[in-house]
Amino acid sequence: MKVASEVSGNNVIEVKDLVKRFGDFIADDKLTFTVGKGQIFGLLGANGAGKTTAIRMLCGLLKPTSGYIKVAGYDGFTQSDKIKENIGYMSQKFSLYEDLTVWENIRFFGGIYGLWGKQLRERSEELLQNLGMDQHRDTPIADLPLGWKQRLAFSVAQIHKPAVIFLDEPTGGVDPIARKHFWELISKAAYSGTTVVVTTHYMDEAEYCNQIVIMVDGKIVANNTPLELKKEYQAKTMNDVFLRLAQSASRTE
Amino acid sequence: MKRSRFTDFVTKEYKHIWRDPRTLLIVIIMPVLQMLIFGYVVSNEIKNADVVIYDQSNDYLTNRLTQKLNASGYFRTRVLARKASDIGSAFRRGDAKIALVYPPNFAQNIKRLGHVNIQIITDASEPNTASILDSYARAVITSFMGEISGLGFSSSINIETQMLYNKEMKAAFMFVPGTMVLILMLITAMMTSISITKEKELGTMEILLVSPLKPSQIIIGKVLPYVALAFFNSLVILLMGYTVFGLPLRGNLALLLGVVFLFIILALSLGILISTLSKTQQVAMFMSMFALMLPTILLSGFIFPIENMPKVLQWLSLIMPPRWFLSALKTIMIKGQGLWYVWKEILILTGMIVVFLTISVKKFNIRLS
Known part of the structure; x- marks a missing residue:
């Protein structure tokens, strides 16, 4: 595991005093953090803490109200199109098209991210080899086990080699062994230089992150490595840290 | 791209x-x-369709025509109307979808004038059925005409069709x-x-x-x-x-x-x-x-x-x-x-x-x- 202190000048995500309001409601209040290249960044918080809004702004889906936001070198206010081209996204449903085959799904998502021709073919083959699913290229997604779908969805989200990949509760509904395997994949992606932003409910998974931000009621209440956080709150596990911080929450969904 | x-x-x-x-x-x-x-669905062959007969002559020729209709297998006399309004009420009750009106003095007119009019009235709210029944009735009447000319009547029967409820089909x-x-x-x-x-x-x-x-x-x-x-x-x-x-x-x-x-x-x-x-x-x-x-x-x-x-x-x-x-x-x-x-x-x-x-x-x- 790499350590957050290694973060150098080449930040992939830079956010300063970022605010999102919906009418009178302040969903995100003055968020400030940076994420370095190749880091695994965990965004934790109870429901209604403002995680989803933050992720949507980072993905270029939602315009912030005020503040400064830069993702993969592009401005979140004016260049959301550019941001979209340089990020990958995987939701908790690991959504793929069930009636299309493995190969067709890979090709389709490659296509919408602007890959084509020889490049698309080569990248798709490479992805299939890395997954070890070569024999199942013509299998419809509906016939794959859940763990495989999850791994495929993760790879497909990276088909265009994005600078950042967003994982929204990526291990929901998967058994512990598959979860562990999946985290190995995440570490591998980070090691090869892709920045990973992940939200999760499983506190044991938070231990795998290089950097943790915990949100309560739209504000950031902690931003550090898991090790430092545990030290600071004199807790044995990340779960204890989280419980101590989240107890003060007044907002729920 | x-x-x-x-x-x-x-x-x-x-x-x-x-x-x-x-x-x-x-x-x-x-x-x-x-x-x-x-x-x-509505245009299958129709057999034994109920028919209203409004016979204003009731002579040997009209009886013969009615018999011929019943013998054709396509029609079955359901109502013998006494007055014209019986036809409309039979249609409204759904008893029949076609009616034949024979004029008074049928046999006499054929002999003297050489032609008569037969009116066919159909319930055209089901247009396909109506037109099929109409053509069946016409066929029977035409063949009836052939029969009676064999009996020495050189005469013609005019057939006039009237569609009820849906004039333009x-x-x-x-x-x-x-x-x-x-x-x-x-x-x-x-x-x-x-x-x-x-x-x-x-x-x-x-x-x-x-x-x-x-x-x-x-x-x-x-x-x-x-x-x-x-x-x-x-x-x-x-x-x-x-x-x-x-x-x-x-x-x-x-x-x-x-x-x-x-x-x-x-x-x-x-x-x-x-x-x-x-x-x-x-x-x-x-x-x-x-x-x-x-x-x-x-x-x-x-x-x-x-x-x-x-x-x-x-x-x-x-x-x-x-x-x-x-x-x-x-x-x-x-x-x-x-x-x-x-x-x-x-x-x-x-x-x-x-x-x-x-x-x-x-x-x-x-x-x-």
Whole structure:
């Protein structure tokens, strides 16, 4: 595991005093953090803490109200199109098209991210080899086990080699062994230089992150490595840290 | 590169359609099936049809004709009418669908004048049945004429047919445009609303929205295959109507197809609107069923003539898109009129498209923020 202190000048995500309001409601209040290249960044918080809004702004889906936001070198206010081209996204449903085959799904998502021709073919083959699913290229997604779908969805989200990949509760509904395997994949992606932003409910998974931000009621209440956080709150596990911080929450969904 | 992205998207949409047997059944088999059902269900051979005889002579020739009718196997005397109004009441009760009226002094007139008139009255609310019964009765009377000329009467019988309830037999021309409306509503409005909500339900819509594809590209990519299919189906229906059911195509074909295309776009914008309002495929399906299919069948004038509706329903039919489409279709196809006679319908349909799409875009933006 790499350590957050290694973060150098080449930040992939830079956010300063970022605010999102919906009418009178302040969903995100003055968020400030940076994420370095190749880091695994965990965004934790109870429901209604403002995680989803933050992720949507980072993905270029939602315009912030005020503040400064830069993702993969592009401005979140004016260049959301550019941001979209340089990020990958995987939701908790690991959504793929069930009636299309493995190969067709890979090709389709490659296509919408602007890959084509020889490049698309080569990248798709490479992805299939890395997954070890070569024999199942013509299998419809509906016939794959859940763990495989999850791994495929993760790879497909990276088909265009994005600078950042967003994982929204990526291990929901998967058994512990598959979860562990999946985290190995995440570490591998980070090691090869892709920045990973992940939200999760499983506190044991938070231990795998290089950097943790915990949100309560739209504000950031902690931003550090898991090790430092545990030290600071004199807790044995990340779960204890989280419980101590989240107890003060007044907002729920 | 943009084009290739979009092409990929449309290709994917086609695959969804070809791989789902239910979808395939609806978009390919059903139009043809409905066309055949509407066309043929009522036109099977008829045997032992109940007939009302209003015999004002009751002589040996008319008795012989009645016997001949009963012996033909096609007819069975159900009511012997005493007065003309008995025919109408027999029709209203549903006792018979055809009546034969023999004039007074039948045998005498044949001998003296050399000709008589027989009147055939049919209940044309079921136009196919009515015309079949009419032709059967004519055949029997004609052969009866041959028989009596063999007996030495050189005379002729004039047959005069009167259609009750539907003088122009227009229902025969109704089911082709009507089927077209149903199919277009089903394929474009219902199928698009379901296929868009399906992506929402499965979470793939989220992935698409995060991708560099623009929301407009996503929506157009999703609906394009359905536009093509709906247009193809319209052509099949028109062709079948023309070849199998003898529907006239009197007006300008380009204008006709233009109006069809306009209605496809309208049905599509309705489908998009429904998809922005519903979260699951089931909701989308029920909304399409109740908000689109039933009014289409009941209030568009497809099955029940608008003129016979209560005033309130007549007003309601004014906001039903199929009503205007049907009206334009009939004006062009059957009456053979040009643009000058359908500009009002075209304007109304276009206005409806603008309204539905505006609401959809508003709804879509609200959901995004």
